Each structure stands twice: as structure tokens, then as C-alpha cells.
Amino acid sequence: MIQDLYMLVKWNSANCTALLGVPEFQYFLFDLLFGLQVNLMNEELRGVQAAIWELGVKTHTLLTKFALLNISESHQRLQSMFIWIANKKIQTTKANRVLVKSFIKL
Amino acid sequence: MVKSKTLETDFEERPESEEKEEKILEDQTQKEIEVEKERNQESTQNEADEETTLKTEEETIEEEANLKDENGADVIYDVIYNSLLEWLLHKKPASIDSSSMIDDADKISSVNAILVMIKFYKHASEFVKQKVSNKN
Numbered sequence: 001m002i003q004d005l006y007m008l009v010k011w012n013s014a015n016c017t018a019l020l021g022v023p024e025f026q027y028f029l030f031d032l033l034f035g036l037q038v039n040l041m042n043e044e045l046r047g048v049q050a051a052i053w054e055l056g057v058k059t060h061t062l063l064t065k066f067a068l069l070n071i072s073e074s075h076q077r078l079q080s081m082f083i084w085i086a087n088k089k090i091q092t093t094k095a096n097r098v099l100v101k102s103f104i105k106l
Numbered sequence: 107m108v109k110s111k112t113l114e115t116d117f118e119e120r121p122e123s124e125e126k127e128e129k130i131l132e133d134q135t136q137k138e139i140e141v142e143k144e145r146n147q148e149s150t151q152n153e154a155d156e157e158t159t160l161k162t163e164e165e166t167i168e169e170e171a172n173l174k175d176e177n178g179a180d181v182i183y184d185v186i187y188n189s190l191l192e193w194l195l196h197k198k199p200a201s202i203d204s205s206s207m208i209d210d211a212d213k214i215s216s217v218n219a220i221l222v223m224i225k226f227y228k229h230a231s232e233f234v235k236q237k238v239s240n241k242n
Contacts (some may be wrong), residue, residue, distance in 0.1 A: 011210035018214035028224045
């Protein structure tokens with residue numbers, strides 16, 4: 001599925017504009033890559049997961065490049081990405097704190 | 107005096123008629139109870155039959171979902187994904203066994219298809235998630 005989306009984005013720029021027009025897809029890709037990135041840092045990412053991560057990163061890079069070159073308000077996309085990353089970091093640290101507290105109570 | 111006699115006879119006769127009525131009522135209630143019991147038994151049997159049929163249907167669906175092809179991929183996810191891809195690219199539906207190929211001429215034509223694919227990704231098998239449709 002990710003491979004197909006990557007091929008669509010790579011070969012036809014019209015597909016870039018179509019995918020950039022769906023904000024849900026952007027956050028879906030962020031969530032997907034973030035979840036895989038956590039495992040990548042722990043050196044647990046192998047096989048299918050590694051392939052999905054690589055293709056996801058390529059798709060995201062192509063979409064961002066197309067947006068920056070062709071869309072006038074593409075800076076908003078970058079801005080939303082940074083805000084999303086910051087929020088995700090806060091959420092994960094909070095979740096980790098809750099986990100640590102629960103372990104300490106046990 | 108005559109009136110009083112008739113009243114007395116009435117008073118004496120009443121209990122017998124009441125007893126008869128009571129007996130009739132009891133018989134009717136017993137019959138109704140029996141009918142209700144029979145109905146309940148029938149309904150429980152029907153429910154049990156429905157449950158068994160539902161279970162068999164669920165089992166068949168699970169069996170179908172557990173079907174795997176030569177590569178070990180779930181067939182049902184593969185079929186759903188192919189149909190979604192055809193919807194996304196506005197292609198004609200192919201046969202169940204064949205997988206659709208992606209060309210440089212393919213264009214995304216439906217936003218709803220993208221949204222459905224995003225939802226589908228969570229449920230799809232690992233093979234479908236990284237499936238390569240293009241064999242070039």
C-alpha cells in the first residue's frame with residue numbers, strides 16, 4: 001500500500017496535489033512514521049516494518065518537496081508538521097511519566 | 107316473603123356457579139400457561155438455532171479471512187485493497203485473483219478512497235501494508 005502510494009507520488013505530480021489536498025493523509029503519514037521511528041531507535045525495525053518506514057519517508061519527502069516548490073502557502077504545511085512533532089513529544093513524555101509512576105507504585 | 111325466598115335461593119346457588127367459573131378460569135389459565143411455555147420453548151429453540159447459524163456464519167467468515175495465498179498474505183485483505191486501489195485510480199474492476207498495476211498515467215481521482223485507505227491501513231495485514239503492485 002505504501003509502495004503504491006510512493007509510486008503514484010513519484011511518477012505523477014498530479015497525485016502530489018491530490019494527496020496534499022487531504023490533510024488526514026499528512027497526519028496519517030506522520031503517525032505511521034513516528035510509530036516506526038520509535039522502534040527504529042531501539043534497533044527493532046526489520047523486514048516489513050523497515051520497508052514501510054523507508055517508503056513512508058520517501059513519500060513524505062517527495063510530498064514536502066513538491067509542496068515547497070509548487071504551492072505558495074507550503075510554509076503552513078511545514079509549520080503544522082513542527083507543531084505536530086512538538087505535541088507528539090509532549091504526549092509521549094507524559095505517557096512515559098505515567099508508566100514510570102505506575103511501575104514505581106508496584 | 108316470596109322475595110326473601112328467592113334471595114335465599116340465589117344466595118345458595120351463587121357459590122356453585124362461582125365455583126364453576128373459577129374452575130373454568132383455572133383451566134383457561136393453565137392452558138394459557140402451557141401455551142406460553144410451549145411458545146417460550148419454541149422461541150428458545152429458534153434463538154439457539156439462530157445462534158448456531160450465526161456462529162457458523164462467523165466461523166466461515168473467519169475461515170475466509172484466514173485464507174492465505176502462496177506468499178502467506180491474507181487473501182481477503184488483498185482483495186479489499188485491490189478494489190480500493192481501483193476506486194482510488196478510477197480503474198475498471200479486475201478479476202479477484204489479479205492485482206492491479208500502477209503506471210505513470212494513473213491519477214488519484216477520489217478523495218474518499220484515500221480516507222477509506224487510511225482507515226483500512228490499521229486493519230490490513232503486514233503484507234498488504236508494504237505490498238508492491240508494480241512488478242517493473
